[in-house]
Amino acid sequence: MGRPVNTGSREAFDAAAADFAVLGRHLWEPVAADAVAVADPREGERVLDACCGTGASAVPTAKLVGRGGMVDAVDISAPMIAELRRRGEGLPQLRAHEADVTSWSGTGYDLVQSVLGIFFFPDMTEGTRRLIGMARPGGRVAFTIWRSGAMVAAGRQLALAVAEVRRTDPPGERKPHLIDRINRPATFAAWLRELGLSGVDVAVRERSLPMTPEIAWLLVLGSGYRGALSDVPPDSVPAVRERYLTRLRDAGIDELDATTLTATATR
């Protein structure tokens, strides 16, 4: 996820859904709890939760808006939405939808939020512009991304482990992407101002993930990193796991930077 571009395909997230929910306790839920606290959904509000996954932010948001409010939670992955429907039982104000949120037709939301989602859009600026347009004039938006450097070490060691096992050349640097320019508080805020938002504020939440072997492998299975395994024959996956864990140990990586930036602003 630190190198989200091209590793977070729909197929990768579909395959990851079950492990995604398990990893949630260690990563998605604490990250989302911080993001929701910053986004501050209020009782009675109508909220769009874009790229909702299994509901790490959508479920607590539905509780905060209460039965007088409403949350449209949208994700492109059917298994993610199926898991969210299970988790959302008893919350009639939470509506889970399987759809590409960049072409979602809902509008007029009091709050549009997306936790760790916008960098997966094929055109991040255009997709984010569309999300902003789904808020009512004067409504709020809240977008969470990884801070520069977060998650990177795990993705690099995984890619090298896959190349070793498959006996291919080590992967080169991926193509530069907009996210690499805007993943600091000042550049994130400037980009959102260019998209016409006002009152932009960026909250930094420092976090590190303990990289026990169990969590380190869960991070591969339960995130967009799973896409790196898509070309690995199933009987070679244990060898990739072994190489990846050995590489992490040899590099002395026993925790992973998982710091996020959450920007809030008014449309």
Ligand SMILES: C[S@@+](CC[C@H](N)C(=O)[O-])C[C@H]1O[C@@H](n2cnc3c(N)ncnc32)[C@H](O)[C@@H]1O
């Ligand atoms: C890293 S996960 C974050 C999920 C959730 N917000 C959380 O914090 O746990 C990214 C999610 O974005 C979804 N996604 C990516 N592109 C999407 C799109 N165009 N429309 C809807 N969902 C999308 C993926 O299926 C995946 O569930």
